[in-house]
Amino acid sequence: MPASPLAPAWLSFPADTSALEEKIWSAHTRRSSSGELTVAGVGVTDLVREFGTPLFVIDEEDLRARAVAFRDAFNAAFADLCGGVDVYYASKAFLTVDVARWVTEEGLRLDTCSGGELAVARRAGVSASELGLHGNNKSIAEIEMALELGLGRIVVDSLDELERIGRVAEATGQRANIMLRLTPGVHASTHEFIATAHEDQKFGLSMVDDGDGSPAERAVAAALSHPRLNLVGLHAHIGSQIFEADGFAVAAQKMLRFMAAIADEHGVELPELDLGGGHGIAYTEADTPRPASELAEALAAVVRSTIAELPIRCPRISIEPGRAISGPAGMTVYEAGVTKTVAVEHDGGTLPRRYVSVDGGMSDNARPVLYGADYTATLASRVTETDAIISRVVGKHCESGDIVVRDVYLPEDVAAGDLIAVPATGAYCWALSSNYNYLARPAVVAVREGQTRLMIRRETEDDLLARDMGA
Numbered sequence: 001m002p003a004s005p006l007a008p009a010w011l012s013f014p015a016d017t018s019a020l021e022e023k024i025w026s027a028h029t030r031r032s033s034s035g036e037l038t039v040a041g042v043g044v045t046d047l048v049r050e051f052g053t054p055l056f057v058i059d060e061e062d063l064r065a066r067a068v069a070f071r072d073a074f075n076a077a078f079a080d081l082c083g084g085v086d087v088y089y090a091s092k093a094f095l096t097v098d099v100a101r102w103v104t105e106e107g108l109r110l111d112t113c114s115g116g117e118l119a120v121a122r123r124a125g126v127s128a129s130e131l132g133l134h135g136n137n138k139s140i141a142e143i144e145m146a147l148e149l150g151l152g153r154i155v156v157d158s159l160d161e162l163e164r165i166g167r168v169a170e171a172t173g174q175r176a177n178i179m180l181r182l183t184p185g186v187h188a189s190t191h192e193f194i195a196t197a198h199e200d201q202k203f204g205l206s207m208v209d210d211g212d213g214s215p216a217e218r219a220v221a222a223a224l225s226h227p228r229l230n231l232v233g234l235h236a237h238i239g240s241q242i243f244e245a246d247g248f249a250v251a252a253q254k255m256l257r258f259m260a261a262i263a264d265e266h267g268v269e270l271p272e273l274d275l276g277g278g279h280g281i282a283y284t285e286a287d288t289p290r291p292a293s294e295l296a297e298a299l300a301a302v303v304r305s306t307i308a309e310l311p312i313r314c315p316r317i318s319i320e321p322g323r324a325i326s327g328p329a330g331m332t333v334y335e336a337g338v339t340k341t342v343a344v345e346h347d348g349g350t351l352p353r354r355y356v357s358v359d360g361g362m363s364d365n366a367r368p369v370l371y372g373a374d375y376t377a378t379l380a381s382r383v384t385e386t387d388a389i390i391s392r393v394v395g396k397h398c399e400s401g402d403i404v405v406r407d408v409y410l411p412e413d414v415a416a417g418d419l420i421a422v423p424a425t426g427a428y429c430w431a432l433s434s435n436y437n438y439l440a441r442p443a444v445v446a447v448r449e450g451q452t453r454l455m456i457r458r459e460t461e462d463d464l465l466a467r468d469m470g471a
């Protein structure tokens with residue numbers, strides 16, 4: 001069967017449906033001589049026999065290597081500018097006790113955005129000074145916890161919250177290390193960024209003058225004059241799945257100029273500037289992320305030239321990659337069940353589209369439903385000579401939008417019992433998982449040098465009923 005007009009323009013017809021495109025799969029994923037996928041030397045059929053499906057498989061060395069790549073690339077690029085860079089892993093992308101240990105072992109710090117994420121980080125033994133706390137609506141209990149632990153930084157999201165943190169710090173006699181999250185009016189996503197004057201979103205302090213200076217200026221003045229608040233710097237996070245450096249560069253420039261204005265007005269050079277996360281990864285062949293080194297060098301060049309024009313020293317820079325560290329390291333392995341071919345009306349006639357139902361779906365990968373995210377997939381348990389047909393991998397939930405992979409060419413003979421692997425599911429999949437339709441959440445297994453380690457066990461029927469007080 002030839003290329004299908006039903007396929008989106010970005011999807012190319014595969015010469016070989018068993019081929020693995022390097023940029024999409026974790027570094028140690030291969031197809032063995034017998035035809036099945038292996039991760040760090042362990043075959044998916046063995047993994048599935050032991051841990052069941054759906055299964056999240058994490059290539060541990062790949063995740064660690066990406067953490068190291070960000071750490072080394074940014075430290076090298078900024079070494080002569082501000083002594084290096086602190087890389088905070090944005091743990092909301094994928095956090096388990098093991099993951100917190102891995103990234104901190106590789107020299108990263110950890111960003112959290114709830115008491116629950118903080119609890120996981122603490123259980124992993126991450127030191128409080130290496131932890132950040134985000135969120136636009138931190139509870140008093142979360143603020144108290146952060147102060148009691150003495151977190152390295154609490155990223156303050158609003159004037160309201162600044163007051164709250166000040167009050168808790170006064171009441172408990174503690175000091176809070178804070179950063180202010182500003183909205184520099186740069187919104188970046190994938191290949192484009194837009195600059196807007198006004199902010200109409202829930203996060204951050206606006207830099208736009210509202211008649212009484214800007215909320216950002218008022219927050220800086222309030223923080224500097226508060227005896228229990230230690231303002232360590234400013235923060236900006238401009239979006240996610242960003243491939244180009246230009247959006248980051250515009251934000252960095254704007255933030256540095258604002259820091260110079262603060263120095264001019266208050267006589268204080270804030271020591272730190274966080275440029276957020278959002279570094280893109282390849283989910284499909286259409287995505288072409290830049291290596292960390294390219295982004296780091298582009299950003300360092302902008303920071304260098306901007307600082308040269310300003311009467312302040314370069315602040316210590318930090319960044320917060322999430323998906324770029326854990327995303328490509330993970331894949332999901334499903335078992336195929338029901339398949340069918342439908343006739344789709346097209347150009348006065350009909351064209352076939354194959355539906356392959358798998359044993360998970362929107363409960364283990366909400367991103368397609370949530371953002372229309374695209375993924376790809378491959379037949380993971382064998383290779384076949386049959387033709388490729390335009391296919392849609394769908395879940396087993398009671399929603400017609402329950403799509404895992406909207407468009408992919410799969411071999412025509414994919415059938416019940418085959419294993420289907422979906423790459424680049426290491427970030428925002430397990431983290432966003434749910435029990436919709438009372439499906440048990442999958443297990444998460446790490447593979448490293450031929451060894452497996454169960455990170456999160458699969459939920460059981462007892463787990464599903466454990467909090468039901470009528471049961």
Ligand SMILES: *Cc1c(COP(=O)(O)O)cnc(C)c1O
Nearest residue numbers: 090237240277278320321322323
């Ligand atoms: C989500 C988030 C990140 C990480 O985003 P990625 O796209 O996973 O890199 C970093 N910083 C903040 C403040 C975030 O909200």
